[in-house]
Amino acid sequence: MELLKSATCQLLSCGLLYVLWLTRLFPSEGFWSYLIIQSFVAAAFSRMAKQDIWWIPIHLLFVPSLTLMIALQIPSWIFLLSFIGLLLIYWGTFTGDVPLFLSSPEVANEVAVLLSREKSDTCLELGAGTGTIAVALAKLLPQVRIKAVERAPLPWLVALIRSRKFVNLRMCYQDLFKMNLDQHKFAFAFLSPVVMEKIGEKIRAEMPQGSLFVSSSFIIPEWEEEQVITVNDKRKTRLYCYRIK
Numbered sequence: 001m002e003l004l005k006s007a008t009c010q011l012l013s014c015g016l017l018y019v020l021w022l023t024r025l026f027p028s029e030g031f032w033s034y035l036i037i038q039s040f041v042a043a044a045f046s047r048m049a050k051q052d053i054w055w056i057p058i059h060l061l062f063v064p065s066l067t068l069m070i071a072l073q074i075p076s077w078i079f080l081l082s083f084i085g086l087l088l089i090y091w092g093t094f095t096g097d098v099p100l101f102l103s104s105p106e107v108a109n110e111v112a113v114l115l116s117r118e119k120s121d122t123c124l125e126l127g128a129g130t131g132t133i134a135v136a137l138a139k140l141l142p143q144v145r146i147k148a149v150e151r152a153p154l155p156w157l158v159a160l161i162r163s164r165k166f167v168n169l170r171m172c173y174q175d176l177f178k179m180n181l182d183q184h185k186f187a188f189a190f191l192s193p194v195v196m197e198k199i200g201e202k203i204r205a206e207m208p209q210g211s212l213f214v215s216s217s218f219i220i221p222e223w224e225e226e227q228v229i230t231v232n233d234k235r236k237t238r239l240y241c242y243r244i245k
Contacts, residue, residue, distance in 0.1 A: 005049045009059060013042035035064050102129060103190050106233035107216060108136035111188050114229075114241070115144060118186055118212055125149070126176045126189040126199070131159030133188060138166035147184075149174040181206035190216035197221050203244060211244040 017038040042059040111133060115123055121144055128134050128148035137146050148163075149172045150156040156173050163169045177198070181187065185208055191199060200220035203213050212226075219225070219240050227241040 005051055006046070006055065006058070009042045009045035009049060009051075010062060012045055013038045013059075014063070016041055035067060038063055103132050103216060104231070104233040104235070104237065105132075105136060106231045107190075107237055107239070108133050108140070110229055110231050110239055111214060112137055112140040114212070114214060114239075115141060115186060120186040120212075121145060122147070122184060122186065124181070124184040124187040126187060127191050128156075128159050128171065129190075130155045131162045131171065133190070134159065134169055134171070135162050135166070138163070138169040142166075142168055144168060146170070147172060149176050149179060151175050177202065182208065184208075185211040186214075187211070188214045188216070191218060193218050200242075203242075207244045209244055213242045213244065215240045215242070 017034050039060045039062075042062070043056045046055045046059050111123075115137070123137060123141075123144055123146045125134050125137075125146065125148040128150040129152075131148065134146055134148035137144065146166075146169045148159065148169065150159060151174060153173075156171065160171045160173075163171045176189075181203060187203065187207065189199065196215070196218050197220065200223055203211075207213065216239055217235075217237055220242060223242055225240045226243040229239040229241065231237040231239060
């Protein structure tokens with residue numbers, strides 16, 4: 001869906017660019033002026049389509065970058081490989097839900113404290129990325145069995161390689177919305193505002209009563225937090241703690 005929205009934004013902005021060229025509102029030699037206008041119009045259409053904020057730099061750079069590559073006669077296979085690489089890393093963004101976010105070590109420390117406080121012997125991470133949190137927790141709490149799920153291919157592969165030394169950590173290539181959460185009493189996620197309402201419905205329906213769900217940075221709409229922790233890292237990350245009732 002997000003790819004369709006993005007393509008529509010680009011096509012509409014290119015159509016406007018063509019109209020501007022036909023009407024000669026700008027001098028014909030001002031080629032880069034047209035590209036700049038197209039980029040900003042595409043970004044504006046993106047916001048009108050309610051795409052997330054991280055789509056703006058993509059729209060701003062897409063056509064100018066493509067034009068520059070053609071002008072410099074850069075081989076097309078480089079562009080293809082770059083696109084495939086981005087697709088493997090940011091699979092969630094392209095498919096319309098969760099992009100790749102990386103957590104700080106300080107966040108992992110706070111999650112470890114919460115796990116110890118809850119006396120939980122298991123931990124589920126939804127959207128593990130490259131394993132930043134899962135690997136850190138496996139080191140800090142060797143007695144806790146950790147399951148981490150990720151569906152973006154390249155981050156999952158990196159996390160899988162990083163997890164190979166830890167017997168208490170299992171990395172799964174899996175769509176978090178297609179798994180059952182009824183065996184998990186503690187879960188952590190650093191997802192996206194786009195999916196928080198949906199994930200809230202899922203954890204309320206599936207996680208056992210009394211379980212704790214910790215969301216980094218993003219709230220679950222219309223849920224009341226049991227606790228909000230401000231982490232002492234560069235971003236001053238907030239951890240929103242929700243008790244399943």
